[in-house]
Amino acid sequence: MNHLTPTDLTAALQWRYATKGFDSNKKIDSATFDALLESLRLSPSSFGLQPWKFIVVENTALREQLRAQSWNQPQVTDASHLVVLAVKEEIGASDISDWINCLAITQQTPIDQLAPLQGMIQGFTGGMSADDMLQWNTRQLYIALGTLMTSAAVMGIDSCPLEGISPAAYDQILQLEGSGFRTKVACALGYRSDMDKYATAPKARFAADRVVTRL
Amino acid sequence: MNHLTPTDLTAALQWRYATKGFDSNKKIDSATFDALLESLRLSPSSFGLQPWKFIVVENTALREQLRAQSWNQPQVTDASHLVVLAVKEEIGASDISDWINCLAITQQTPIDQLAPLQGMIQGFTGGMSADDMLQWNTRQLYIALGTLMTSAAVMGIDSCPLEGISPAAYDQILQLEGSGFRTKVACALGYRSDMDKYATAPKARFAADRVVTRL
Numbered sequence: 299m300n301h302l303t304p305t306d307l308t309a310a311l312q313w314r315y316a317t318k319g320f321d322s323n324k325k326i327d328s329a330t331f332d333a334l335l336e337s338l339r340l341s342p343s344s345f346g347l348q349p350w351k352f353i354v355v356e357n358t359a360l361r362e363q364l365r366a367q368s369w370n371q372p373q374v375t376d377a378s379h380l381v382v383l384a385v386k387e388e389i390g391a392s393d394i395s396d397w398i399n400c401l402a403i404t405q406q407t408p409i410d411q412l413a414p415l416q417g418m419i420q421g422f423t424g425g426m427s428a429d430d431m432l433q434w435n436t437r438q439l440y441i442a443l444g445t446l447m448t449s450a451a452v453m454g455i456d457s458c459p460l461e462g463i464s465p466a467a468y469d470q471i472l473q474l475e476g477s478g479f480r481t482k483v484a485c486a487l488g489y490r491s492d493m494d495k496y497a498t499a500p501k502a503r504f505a506a507d508r509v510v511t512r513l
Numbered sequence: 514m515n516h517l518t519p520t521d522l523t524a525a526l527q528w529r530y531a532t533k534g535f536d537s538n539k540k541i542d543s544a545t546f547d548a549l550l551e552s553l554r555l556s557p558s559s560f561g562l563q564p565w566k567f568i569v570v571e572n573t574a575l576r577e578q579l580r581a582q583s584w585n586q587p588q589v590t591d592a593s594h595l596v597v598l599a600v601k602e603e604i605g606a607s608d609i610s611d612w613i614n615c616l617a618i619t620q621q622t623p624i625d626q627l628a629p630l631q632g633m634i635q636g637f638t639g640g641m642s643a644d645d646m647l648q649w650n651t652r653q654l655y656i657a658l659g660t661l662m663t664s665a666a667v668m669g670i671d672s673c674p675l676e677g678i679s680p681a682a683y684d685q686i687l688q689l690e691g692s693g694f695r696t697k698v699a700c701a702l703g704y705r706s707d708m709d710k711y712a713t714a715p716k717a718r719f720a721a722d723r724v725v726t727r728l
Binding site: 299300301302303304305306307308309310311312313314316329330332333335336337338339340341342344346348350351352353354355356357360396397400401404405433436437438440441442443444445446447448449452453454459461472499500501502503504506509510511512513 | 514515516517518519520521522523524525526527528529531544545547548550551552553554555556557559561563565566567568569570571572575611612615616619620648651652653655656657658659660661662663664667668669674676687714715716717718719721724725726727728
């Protein structure tokens with residue numbers, strides 16, 4: 299398997315930035331974009347519950363509508379691809395059962411051997427308030443967001459996370475209302491424009507001694 | 514710059530799993546671990562505010578104490594490295610000012626040019642309840658967690674995210690009480706043991722048609 303060296307990884311992460319200006323003529327090829335979608339699908343989540351849906355918005359008219367609900371940020375329409383990350387609001391007994399079935403089939407494990415795990419997940423999630431569950435699920439979604447942006451960077455793909463959006467308007471435009479999923483954040487993916495002045499700005503981060511402690 | 518191909522990336526993410534059994538004799542070399550810490554430090558966050566602290570726990574006695582507060586999960590002591598991800602509870606005026614100063618110095622921008630951005634961040638954060646801010650900051654921390662695990666995978670390093678910990682006990686052991694930071698999650702990093710039965714289990718995920726929608 300091919301890996302990145304520490305130097306390669308750091309270079310890729312230094313190169314990455316929240317791309318404001320995308321080159322609208324440059325498209326991510328389908329093999330690369332499929333790998334980005336796989337990075338989302340393979341993301342880790344608590345208990346493996348995958349409380350999420352990823353919506354790839356290809357329709358130009360929809361992207362225009364979404365842009366109007368995103369402070370008119372041009373990334374929404376100009377980037378090669380736009381992915382909306384939606385959270386599953388609730389994890390109920392049938393979701394847990396779906397997950398246990400998925401595990402049983404994939405790992406060829408008799409379902410009754412997974413009963414203790416199923417009970418444990420049910421006990422854990424059953425004790426949560428609706429709001430706590432939504433927050434917990436949303437945190438898992440942000441693992442997927444981090445996975446996506448890092449996966450993009452190591453393949454030389456630009457990205458811009460978009461929190462400055464109107465989730466309720468997105469839900470309406472994407473017809474998520476009543477689906478059990480809610481828009482939380484989006485991510486534009488593609489190639490930086492030569493004109494983006496932010497592309498060459500040095501990356502600003504606090505020094506390591508402020509954010510890292512060794513005990 | 515060296516990148517991964519789509520095939521390489523997918524292979525690395527398929528290879529990754531939540532490692533339960535680490536080989537306690539295998540240590541991550543310092544260049545590789547430094548790159549992992551850099552991946553955390555360089556993680557994207559909303560407005561660039563970096564509401565986090567990363568605590569590398571090297572002390573064996575501390576790791577034993579933390580393990581006792583982590584359902585006795587062996588990863589806490591057996592993995593080469595343990596990183597605790599702590600969230601900054603509040604973003605106040607001085608934090609925003611620190612960030613604006615960091616931007617000004619790094620990007621050689623006169624500070625008064627950044628006043629509109631500073632005002633915007635202050636307006637946005639000033640309208641949040643303490644709980645909303647904590648949740649928002651914690652979501653940013655989970656971007657860093659996703660960045661860390663993906664960065665590890667593409668370098669061939671194993672990881673295990675640890676949510677099943679007692680954050681309050683961690684805060685006490687790591688002396689975070691009163692610091693403005695709170696433990697939220699941890700991540701063990703190192704090399705899988707040949708004995709870990711989970712290492713060879715096929716990765717279980719819902720099919721793409723369940724989690725991905727194209728519009």
